[in-house]
Amino acid sequence: MxxxxxxxxxxxxxxxxxxxxxxxxxxxxxxxxxxxxxxxxxxxxxxxxxDPRRSKAAAYILKKGENFPITEKSKILYLGIASGTTASYLSDIIGKKGVIFGIDVSPIALMPLINIARKRENICPILSDARKPWNYSNIVPTVEVMYCDVAQPNPSQIVSINSNVFLRDKGFLLLAVKASSIDISRKPQEIYREEEMRLRDGGFEILDVVNLEPYHRKHAMIVAVKEGL
Ligand SMILES: C[S@@+](CC[C@H](N)C(=O)[O-])C[C@H]1O[C@@H](n2cnc3c(N)ncnc32)[C@H](O)[C@@H]1O
Structure with missing residues (x-):
């Protein structure tokens, strides 16, 4: 039962x-x-x-993250959506009146998402490079939430150029930081602190930093809010 x-x-x-x-x-x-x-x-x-082992968002909640800003009707820009595992759960949460614009640079990663988006009409897959937001600025509107999981050496820079174009003031950011993609030789904690600082310098207020071990090795989730003018 x-x-x-x-x-x-x-x-x-x-x-x-x-x-x-x-x-x-x-x-x-x-x-x-x-x-x-x-x-x-x-x-x-x-x-x-x-499953928290397959989704950093689930791991964040299981690790007692206190700020999960995705709700019914949310409009989300998702950088690094891949085949849509996490996005499919976010799609359940936001419901039919919400929408996820999902960017991924890899056609192979994105391919399974095309079938998912046929069944889930609130997901819009976009094959593009998150370092070049001008290539999708004619498709993606202003959003309330950005979710970024690109496993790249410069995640806060990618966040910054996208949030300047798409994220509304007081909008939320969930950034999955993979320490080994940034610098394999340094302590993960140092890297998380540095990314926090970069986000602060870029106009974000940090709400939460949660270490995602043991579900995701050397990963943390940073949740932040874009400060208004
Ligand atoms: C760790 S996977 C994402 C997993 C996914 N977020 C999930 O939880 O289901 C990272 C993804 O980022 C994508 N990626 C890496 N660099 C990118 C870039 N510059 N622009 C867009 N996507 C990128 C990769 O192709 C890969 O699919």
Whole structure:
């Protein structure tokens, strides 16, 4: 028998089975799976188990992150959307009135997302380089949230050039920092602090920095808000 409880974040649930609990979202497309996750039916509703090992957003929530600004109807610019594993869960959360503009530079990574976007009409895949926002500025509008997971050596620079164009004042940023993509020889904590500083210099207020170990090695999630004028 399963029990469902709401988490503190809209559209995110805890499913209890005996002593175990799992993070989950309500499946917007019944029967849909992104990576062979378990589907659980409770009182006629279908939930998808959200694995923190496959999604840094889920790891952030499981590691007691306190600022998850994605809610129903959110408009999101997602840099490094890849095949859409995390995006499919965000798609459940934002519902039919929200939208995710997903940028990825790799056609191979993006290919499975085309099929996902056929089923989930709130995802718009865009094959493009996040270092060149002018190439998609005719498609992407102003958004409330930017989610960045590009595993590049200069993530805050990529965030900065995109947030200048697309992120509204007081809009939120979730930045997944992979320390080994920035400098493999330095301590991850030092790198996270440096990225925090860069974001501050770029006009962000830092709300939260959460180490994503053991789910993602040498990764942290930084959540920040763009300061208004
Ligand atoms: C770690 S994966 C993203 C995983 C995904 N966020 C998820 O949780 O399902 C990083 C992705 O960033 C993409 N990427 C790397 N550099 C990029 C760039 N300059 N512009 C757009 N995408 C980029 C890669 O192709 C890759 O698909």
């Amino acid at each position: 399963f029990k469902v409880k709401k988490s503190p974040f809209m559209g995110v649930y805890w499913i209890y089975r005996g002593k175990n609990r799992f993070l989950a979202t309500k499946n917007m497309v019944p029967g849909f799976k992104s990576c062979n996750e378990e589907l659980i039916k409770v009182k006629g509703e279908e939930f998808r188990v959200w």
